[in-house]
Amino acid sequence: MQTIIYVVLLGCVAFAVHSADIPVSFESPHDEQRYVELLEQLRCLVCQNQSLSDSHAELAQDLRSEVYKMIASGKHNDEIMAFMVERYGDFVLYKPPMKSTTWLLWFGPLLLLLVALSIVLLATKRRRETQLPLSDEERQRVQHLIEPDKQ
Amino acid sequence: MRYAIPIGVFVLLIAVLAVGLRLDPRYVPSPLIDKSVPEFSLPALRNGETSVSSSHLRNRPRLLNVWASWCVACRVEHPLLLSLAKTGQVDIVGLNYKDERADALAWLARHGDPYAQIVYDVEGRLGLDLGVYGVPETFIIDKNGIIRHKQVGPLNNDTLNQVILPMLSELASEP
Amino acid sequence: MIPEIGQFTLALALAVASVQASLPLVGAIRGYDSWMGLAKPAARIQFLLVFSAFLILVHAFVSNDFSVAYVAQNSNTALPTAYRVSAVWGAHEGSLLLWIVILAGWTYAVTLFDSQLPRSFAALVLSVMGIVSVGFLSFLMFTSNPFARLLPAAADGGDLNPLLQDPGLIIHPPMLYVGYVGSSVAFGFAIAALIEGRITAQAARWIRPWAVGSWIFLTIGIALGSWWAYYELGWGGWWFWDPVENASFMPWLLGTALIHSLAVTEKRGTFKNWTVLLALATFALSLLGTFLVRSGVLTSVHAFATDPGRGIFVLVLLAIMIGGSFVLYAWRGPSTFSGGTFEPVSREVFLLLNSTLLAVATATVLLGTLYPLILEALGLGKISVGPPYFNVVFGAVMLPLIGLLGIGQFSRWKSDSIRRLLVRLRYAFIATVATAGCAAVALGGQHAMSAAIGIGFGIWVFVTTIFGIVERCRHREHVWYTLFHLPRAFVGQCIAHIGFGCTVIGVVITSFYTIDEHQSLAPGDRALVSDYEFHFVGLSSFDGPNYRVTEGTFDIRRDGQLVATLKPQKRLYVVRNMPMTEAGISPGFTRDLYVALGEPLEDGAWSVRMHLKPFIRWIWLGAILMALGGFMAMFDPRLRSPVTLRSEQSATSPVSD
Numbered sequence: 001m002q003t004i005i006y007v008v009l010l011g012c013v014a015f016a017v018h019s020a021d022i023p024v025s026f027e028s029p030h031d032e033q034r035y036v037e038l039l040e041q042l043r044c045l046v047c048q049n050q051s052l053s054d055s056h057a058e059l060a061q062d063l064r065s066e067v068y069k070m071i072a073s074g075k076h077n078d079e080i081m082a083f084m085v086e087r088y089g090d091f092v093l094y095k096p097p098m099k100s101t102t103w104l105l106w107f108g109p110l111l112l113l114l115v116a117l118s119i120v121l122l123a124t125k126r127r128r129e130t131q132l133p134l135s136d137e138e139r140q141r142v143q144h145l146i147e148p149d150k151q
Numbered sequence: 152m153r154y155a156i157p158i159g160v161f162v163l164l165i166a167v168l169a170v171g172l173r174l175d176p177r178y179v180p181s182p183l184i185d186k187s188v189p190e191f192s193l194p195a196l197r198n199g200e201t202s203v204s205s206s207h208l209r210n211r212p213r214l215l216n217v218w219a220s221w222c223v224a225c226r227v228e229h230p231l232l233l234s235l236a237k238t239g240q241v242d243i244v245g246l247n248y249k250d251e252r253a254d255a256l257a258w259l260a261r262h263g264d265p266y267a268q269i270v271y272d273v274e275g276r277l278g279l280d281l282g283v284y285g286v287p288e289t290f291i292i293d294k295n296g297i298i299r300h301k302q303v304g305p306l307n308n309d310t311l312n313q314v315i316l317p318m319l320s321e322l323a324s325e326p
Numbered sequence: 327m328i329p330e331i332g333q334f335t336l337a338l339a340l341a342v343a344s345v346q347a348s349l350p351l352v353g354a355i356r357g358y359d360s361w362m363g364l365a366k367p368a369a370r371i372q373f374l375l376v377f378s379a380f381l382i383l384v385h386a387f388v389s390n391d392f393s394v395a396y397v398a399q400n401s402n403t404a405l406p407t408a409y410r411v412s413a414v415w416g417a418h419e420g421s422l423l424l425w426i427v428i429l430a431g432w433t434y435a436v437t438l439f440d441s442q443l444p445r446s447f448a449a450l451v452l453s454v455m456g457i458v459s460v461g462f463l464s465f466l467m468f469t470s471n472p473f474a475r476l477l478p479a480a481a482d483g484g485d486l487n488p489l490l491q492d493p494g495l496i497i498h499p500p501m502l503y504v505g506y507v508g509s510s511v512a513f514g515f516a517i518a519a520l521i522e523g524r525i526t527a528q529a530a531r532w533i534r535p536w537a538v539g540s541w542i543f544l545t546i547g548i549a550l551g552s553w554w555a556y557y558e559l560g561w562g563g564w565w566f567w568d569p570v571e572n573a574s575f576m577p578w579l580l581g582t583a584l585i586h587s588l589a590v591t592e593k594r595g596t597f598k599n600w601t602v603l604l605a606l607a608t609f610a611l612s613l614l615g616t617f618l619v620r621s622g623v624l625t626s627v628h629a630f631a632t633d634p635g636r637g638i639f640v641l642v643l644l645a646i647m648i649g650g651s652f653v654l655y656a657w658r659g660p661s662t663f664s665g666g667t668f669e670p671v672s673r674e675v676f677l678l679l680n681s682t683l684l685a686v687a688t689a690t691v692l693l694g695t696l697y698p699l700i701l702e703a704l705g706l707g708k709i710s711v712g713p714p715y716f717n718v719v720f721g722a723v724m725l726p727l728i729g730l731l732g733i734g735q736f737s738r739w740k741s742d743s744i745r746r747l748l749v750r751l752r753y754a755f756i757a758t759v760a761t762a763g764c765a766a767v768a769l770g771g772q773h774a775m776s777a778a779i780g781i782g783f784g785i786w787v788f789v790t791t792i793f794g795i796v797e798r799c800r801h802r803e804h805v806w807y808t809l810f811h812l813p814r815a816f817v818g819q820c821i822a823h824i825g826f827g828c829t830v831i832g833v834v835i836t837s838f839y840t841i842d843e844h845q846s847l848a849p850g851d852r853a854l855v856s857d858y859e860f861h862f863v864g865l866s867s868f869d870g871p872n873y874r875v876t877e878g879t880f881d882i883r884r885d886g887q888l889v890a891t892l893k894p895q896k897r898l899y900v901v902r903n904m905p906m907t908e909a910g911i912s913p914g915f916t917r918d919l920y921v922a923l924g925e926p927l928e929d930g931a932w933s934v935r936m937h938l939k940p941f942i943r944w945i946w947l948g949a950i951l952m953a954l955g956g957f958m959a960m961f962d963p964r965l966r967s968p969v970t971l972r973s974e975q976s977a978t979s980p981v982s983d
Contacts, residue, residue: 023844023933036842043710045179045284049568049627054561056925058249059284062275087282089182094712096697101706105697109690109719116682124670124678154659157603158652161610165645167696170703171623172637180708 022061024068031071038067038077041094042084051094181282181301188215188296189280196247196255196269203244203270208296212322214243214315215290216266217278219250220258222286228305229262235311236265241319245269248278248286291315293322329394329473332382336473339375339430340463342368346433346456350449355521362445365452366437372459373430380427383472384414393479396420396472402485402901404872412496413486418620418630419472421499425616426462428500428507429455432540436511442532450518451511458510461643469636485901488873494554502547502574506612508540509577512584513609516602517651520658525602530592535960537588537605541581542956548574549949560907560922562842562937564945567716570628572695573615579688580608583681585956590677594739596668597678599659604681606655610648611688617644623699669741676734683727690719717837728783728830732790735823736797754793758786773838780834787827791820818959825951832944841938844924848931849878855936858919859883862934873897873906878932880910880921894921918942 026032036053042063044055052060052067063084070080084092096102192204208215216232218225236243245266247255252271259266272278281290284303291300300318302310346368353361383396387410392398400413400420415421433455440448466472489495515533519525551571556564565571584604591601617623620630621637668674694711702708732754733747762785766778795809798816802808843855847862854860863879876896882889892910899906912919917940924933 022927023846041712041714043712048177048625049566054563062279066279086182087280088284089179089282090707090709091179092710094710095714096709096711101701102697102709105693105711105715106719108693109686109723112689113683113686113723116686117679120675120678120682124668124675127667154599155656157607158649158656161649161652164614164696165641165649167700167703168617168621168623168641168644171699172621172634172641174623174699174702176623176625178708 024064026071034077035068035071038071038080039064041081042067043092043094045088045092178303179284181298183282183298184301186298188290188292188298189277191270191277191280193277194271196245196252196271199252199271203268205296207268208244208292209294211294212241212319213267213292214241214319215246215292216243217246217248217281217283217286217288217290219248219286220254221250224305225287226262228287228307229265231306231308231311232265233263236267240316242267246277246281247271247273248283249273249275289315291318291322293325328382329386329391329475332379332386333471333473335375335379335382336463336467339372339379340460340467342372342375343456343459343463346372347453347460348456349453350456351453354446354449354453354518357446359445362449365449365456366440369430369433369437369452369456372456373427373434376423376427376430376463380414380423383420383423384411386473387411387414390483391479392481392483393475393477394472395474395476398476398480398483400484400486402483402872404901405483405486405491406871408493408496409486409491412490415499416486416490416495418636419466419470421503421630422462422466422470422620423472424500425503425507426459426466428503429459429462429510432504432508432511433459436514436536439532443529444526447518447522447529450521451514454514454517455510458513458647461647465636465639465643469639482901485872485899488897488899488902488904488906489558491872491899492554492558494550494558498547498550498554501543501550505540505542505544505547505581506574506577506615508536508543509581509605509609509612511536511540512605513651516605517654519598519602520651520654523658523661525591525598527592527595530588530595530601534585534588534592537581537585538956538960541578541585542953542960544574544578544581545949545953545956548578549946549953553946556942557909557911560909561935562840562909562920562922562939564836564942567694567713568626568628569624569695570615570619570626572691573611573618576688576691577608577611577615579684579691580604580611583684583688584608586677586684587681590674594668594674596674600678600681602659603655604685606648606651607685610644610651611692613644613648617641624695667740671737671742671744671747673734673737673739673742676730676737679730680727680734683723683730687720687723687727690723691716694719725783728787731823731826732786735819736790736794750797751790751793754786754789758782758789761785761789769835769839771839777834777838780838781831784827784829784831784834787823787830791823791827795820813962813964815959815962815964818955818957818962820955821958822952822955825948825953825955827948828944828951829948832941832946832948835941836939836945839940840942843936845934845936846927846931847934848929851931853934853936855919856938857884858889858938860921860934860936862932865932870897872901873899876923878910878921878923878934882912882919890919892919892921894923896923913943915943916941 024035026035039053040051042052044050044052044057044060044063046057046059047055050060052063066083067080070083075083081093085097090097096105098106188205188208190205192202195201195203214235218229232243235241243265245268247269250271250273252273255269255271270277275283281288282301287305289302289306290298293299299322300314302315306315346365349361350363350365350368352358353364383394385391386394386397387401388407390397390401390403390410392401396417396419400416401410405413413420415424433452436448436451436455440451443451512533515529515536519529548571551574552564555566556562584601587597587601587604590597617637617640619626619628621640622629622634623637694716697711698709733751736751737747759782762778762782765781765785766774769777771777795812798812799805799808841856843853845853847853849862849864852859852861859882861881861883863881865876865878867874867876869875874897877893878895880892880894882892890912892912894910895908897906897908898904907922907924909920909922911921917938920935920937920939922935924935926932
């Protein structure tokens with residue numbers, strides 16, 4: 001198993017020769033932009049550290065042409081993403097889907113921010129309230145320290 | 152008791168990491184479990200005139216094994232497939248993925264042929280629809296054409312005896 | 327023979343480190359002077375030993391000793407000498423040894439300057455660092471021995487991964503490690519403070535340069551990594567939110583929080599608990615990073631190929647050291663600290679908000695990095711959390727931080743008022759909006775609004791910094807004298823903040839205005855990227871020291887004028903039979919031009935990627951300024967003078983202050 005992983009990883013970095021890195025062209029620049037953006041949001045399943053845009057794995061090339069065909073045939077971004085997820089699962093999307101299992105992921109930071117800010121607020125208020133006025137004895141001691149000659 | 156928060160969070164973290172160590176980060180679970188095999192109709196490898204289609208994957212549980220002559224790891228699991236085919240327990244359908252017909256046939260001639268049927272998926276279309284990303288892969292398909300399990304990577308004795316065979320006998324006794 | 331000496335030296339080092347870790351600790355708690363006195367010599371001897379072992383490993387590489395397994399895996403006779411040396415830290419075992427040497431180095435440095443601390447406190451700091459040394463030396467000796475033999479010796483080595491055969495990779499890991507490991511000093515300080523139950527102003531003053539020092543190296547290390555990825559990987563990307571990148575970014579974020587919180591603790595004696603917690607957590611994240619890279623738990627380009635057995639060892643180390651420190655915090659924290667008062671609107675509060683927001687940002691990155699693992703561990707499926715998530719969420723947390731930075735650096739200690747701040751800063755705000763507006767017009771395009779807002783935040787930092795300097799000088803009698811004699815720490819702060827602003831601006835502009843072109847070009851063809859014309863002049867082939875090259879030549883023109891000639895290469899490293907891309911880059915203050923060769927296509931054409939990346943250098947320029955600012959702040963003489971008077975006292979009587 002280890003050797004296989006090693007070979008795959010090596011292959012990913014080595015830009016497998018028999019997969020072509022063919023540039024594609026679109027009629028409309030808007031489509032071209034969609035193509036580029038979509039590829040960057042999809043993970044390559046073979047070279048898992050690269051997006052479909054960067055990976056030279058053969059599967060990536062196949063999926064790139066698939067995306068190209070789908071855009072050319074007028075499919076929306078949502079449909080293309082759904083196509084990928086149907087076959088490869090949520091793992092293929094770099095942007096985690098909004099599901100019950102990912103609420104904590106998406107809302108957690110905001111929650112944390114609010115909790116943290118309220119703690120800071122409370123701590124600052126509490127600090128102010130614990131500044132008790134000096135007692136008479138303490139007041140005398142302060143006086144004595146400031147003006148030691150006066151008795 | 153807010154001073155205990157750091158250690159509390161840390162213990163949870165360690166627990167997650169400890170479990171994580173036992174997982175394989177490269178493994179991707181298949182979203183096709185409990186879904187039908189995608190519709191297909193492709194030529195057979197051995198006899199280009201005939202075709203294999205999704206309707207052939209019914210009536211009894213089968214293994215669908217994705218392989219290719221260029222795949223090194225396929226050679227590792229092949230003896231297991233051969234002995235499994237000999238027992239007659241289950242039909243193994245091959246999916247020859249992105250290969251040259253001549254190379255594939257030669258490979259089978261050299262290493263043995265355990266397959267009841269072989270789909271010739273030269274463009275990889277069916278592979279794509281099945282979410283294949285790491286050849287070899289093996290699917291268990293039940294009598295209704297529903298995918299019940301996916302094994303990524305070569306089969307070994309453990310996976311065969313602890314996962315595949317038990318599931319197959321379970322499926323055989325299903326109504 | 328010599329590698330065995332190396333192994334023996336390491337074993338000896340482990341023994342010495344064990345002494346360093348235990349006796350002075352007990353001595354400090356119980357008041358045994360002689361045991362406390364062991365800390366310094368033990369630390370120094372440990373350094374000499376591990377450094378010798380390191381030199382022996384370097385020697386094994388340079389002399390091509392392929393009977394040492396690690397050398398055989400990572401080097402080759404054809405490898406140029408410079409890379410033979412850097413190959414020492416090119417894989418797991420050697421980089422771990424480097425980590426240990428750097429830790430011993432920091433410990434040695436502490437022994438040079440600890441006369442300013444109370445004896446018991448210094449002994450505790452050195453002991454804690456010794457405990458970390460023991461942990462890592464054990465890890466090295468028992469699971470990752472760099473001197474393990476390969477018998478029979480290989481005829482030649484497996485070569486260093488071609489990706490690592492690059493000058494950037496020579497300094498990026500060492501810089502990063504110096505930063506990571508340096509956070510152990512603040513960690514030791516925090517543990518010592520918890521054990522002794524107090525932080526004196528003297529101790530807080532002492533630790534500041536150390537915290538800043540390690541932060542500087544982390545800044546440089548991360549910036550180097552980003553810059554290296556940009557020019558080496560061939561796709562023009564500079565940050566991927568890759569788990570291991572995040573692992574270095576988190577200690578940096580928290581380290582930034584730490585140096586700001588320390589400033590308050592030192593000057594005003596408040597936030598002691600928070601500062602201690604930050605110091606513990608920063609080091610915890612460093613160790614977490616070490617775990618993530620070496621355990622195989624997450625897929626990453628940076629991960630060393632290693633096995634779960636090692637992962638378990640590191641996890642246990644992590645659990646003991648960090649778990650232990652947090653238990654200590656839970657136990658000793660409540661009874662220990664108090665002090666200082668401040669109004670709800672004051673510089674203290676702004677700094678508290680700053681470190682809080684940075685902590686939230688850190689937690690956000692941690693959540694995103696570990697979330698896939700959490701879900702998978704709970705059997706809830708497998709997801710990816712990538713740049714689309716991090717860019718949005720992290721950006722959202724950063725915006726209020728940047729806004730508050732501007733106001734905060736302007737505010738007064740102890741007591742200030744919103745009114746005064748608003749009045750003082752209204753012109754700064756107007757200037758910011760105006761400049762951002764102009765920038766939006768100048769840049770144009772569909773992203774102008776979003777870009778303007780982002781740029782606005784960066785400019786806000788610049789403007790408020792300048793206003794802060796002006797404010798400081800204008801009420802004095804001799805304005806120019808004041809200006810040229812500003813305290814070093816203040817100047818450092820200004821430079822660092824300006825650097826941060828630069829980075830923000832660079833990130834915003836590059837993210838919105840990068841232009842990527844991917845075309846099939848044959849020699850003689852031309853392509854247009856914005857208003858630059860790329861002319862593919864020709865190809866040539868030749869040999870390098872351990873690779874074969876196909877080099878393309880591109881002339882780039884703008885308005886007919888030749889702007890640059892770039893020579894991107896496609897290399898084949900012969901030993902591993904691995905192809906590599908070397909991009910051709912024309913660097914500039916306001917833009918980079920970037921060309922990379924892809925694959926050869928049919929009919930003599932090549933797949934070529936061309937990029938125009940505006941303001942991308944600002945990202946790393948900003949990082950350099952941040953490091954420079956930190957450097958200046960570190961060497962502020964005010965952090966030294968009052969302490970030297972007390973050093974005589976504290977040396978003789980441990981119970982002072």
